Amino acid sequence: MPKIFLIGNIALRDDIDDALSTSGFFVTKIENFDKALSVNYNETDLLIIDKKQSREPSLRKLIKITKNIPKIIISENLSTKGFGFWLKEPFTYPLFSPGIKEIKHFIDRLLREKKTFFDNTKLKNELSLAQREINFYEDVSKTLTSSLDLGNSLKKVMERIKDMTKAEAWSILLIDQETGDLVFEKMESKKAKVIRKFRLKIGEGIAGWVAQEGIPLIVPDVTKDKRFFGEIDKAIHFKTKSLLCVPIKSQNQVIGVLELVNKKTGNPFKKDDLDLVIRIIDQLAIAIERTSLYQRMKELAITDDLTKLFNTRYLNRTIEVEIQRASRYNTSVSLIFMDIDYFKNVNDRHGHLIGSKILVEMAQLLLKSLRTVDIVARYGGDEFVIVLPQTSPDAAAQIAERMRKAIEDYTFLKKEGYLLKLTASFGVASYPESAKTKEDLIRLADEAMYRVKYHTRNAVYAIV
Template structure:
């Protein structure tokens, strides 16, 4: 009898060791995968694809905190209701995930029907039936940035403390990876933004046009470009100083923002020159937008720091792909030349290539 018990104990030990090896192997694969990417979407997709090997569950989701609204937003999800969940929101404190986010604690709910913290509104919207939940908060620099939860273990059994240990380990790695991705994204964005005006810089302009032209080449896409320059800008620097000159450049950027459309791209080309990229816009429409910009820039006076008034005007050139140019540099060059022709013929006008 004792020998039989020893055999059973040994089998349990072997089974447990095999499971642990499988868990560590899968976790290692996940860590390698998430550390090889700096894109949050790819990191979350990796989690979704690999986690099923760790904890057999019917579905699970990643909710990230929206700091402006103080709500949890479903950013990634898998399972029967996965796609329906994306974009849905929970208030902090609402539901099991909201409770976990508010208190910063992991949580196992074996039977949601017996737990008052469970919020049934999500199930009502997705037609999914949640029975049990394992929930782990994501913490970065002592702040909760989101929550990961899995629902309904596939074998019908409740989630265990072993499951919780595995998932807490996984979520810790995921949180670090998402944090690194956020830092990288901020650095990348900073390298594409002009420090003074907060408009895009020439590097971004070139990247955007290269991508747009490559994608539209076979689809007969169209893009127009406005090149504008401040008339007699040197006089602003000479008469009022470089600080006023810099402030004027920033204010011009603000007036451009309130004049263009949502999908138009604003660029500080350099010095007192700006570019407006108008995707999917013909020359006639681009010319009308350029005229609107010209009027907006000169409509109100600018001011020095001691409240002296002065006025400026701009000259603008318009060119369109593929009508006027076949490449990015040619498009910018054609709009620049049209602007220069406007300078030679009197300034404060729109000239079309």
């Protein structure tokens, strides 16, 4: 039932009230503007106002609070005086001593105009939103297909998603293929280093639950959800209120989780936010898979797949570069060859899987014993080679002895319960002191190592 207010003496005519009431309108009478200012105009459809009320000082206030409500201004005579201010307003018609039929005609006309106006406004807003979404999807698609830098691509895409959903923060968690844990790959936070220390088991926290179940989830209030993992909030002094989580899938397998945190409006996330994310999640998954594969291929080209140390291809290239640098700056470059003693016995007794785990631990032990400028490579089997830039023969021998002692004192595979003790043999050669070419340097270091291996083992032999 349309709601109409009659304001002023002429608008209070009984014939107008009776005609509108019998025609299905809900009519309310108000004597003057002062009383009209205290009325709630929510869901009001139309005002019929006596033009004489234009003289009231409260005119501007009333127009302000009734803006966009259709108005009929009734005058007793043909004078246009007093209409000027009203006609600046939308949906306003002046009528001179109108009959009931004329009033009803303009009521119908104004209500149609108002409906048409708001329908058009709604359509324009929907069109604008649709165009914005199209631009968003196009930008996301271009970003995800134009770069193999996963971190940069994720950041650009998530910033757009954040803008579209009015999210306060975001994060991308990916499943670590080795441990199966969810790790924070990319996020928007000044305390990213702290957050990266956290790992979630599958099923742990809301993100872990989404990864386990493979279905999206909106949590309007995390304080009412027992699955919420609050340790991260405590660590970074943050308050998570609402969450939106969507699984990232590749070939029907969950590879990660996209997480949006808190809407800036203070309201929880809605289905529209979820729908927007779901429309781009497959593209995001493809980009993650593509860049991860590219990165893996790139790493395989220069690293050993088991130990993640550099391989012989990278080793040879590095030795060439360091020899050229040593020649140019009149310095030394030293090479250490290392071989694990009796490693075949370990494989024979415990199996190759345990042998492989020992090689991985050995690689980490070597890295911890060296400087950041030193290069460690797996030479094949249980042999390792270390390149020591700008290092004299004596200094290289000391470094080799330090590594030998570290291996001798170390207990391997403690966590697995094997408690294995090992030793290693080391050979050291230097350029230009003992070798004049790359081939000489590799040969002499190798021969020095075998000299130890075939005599005492667990020792260092340096050609100085």
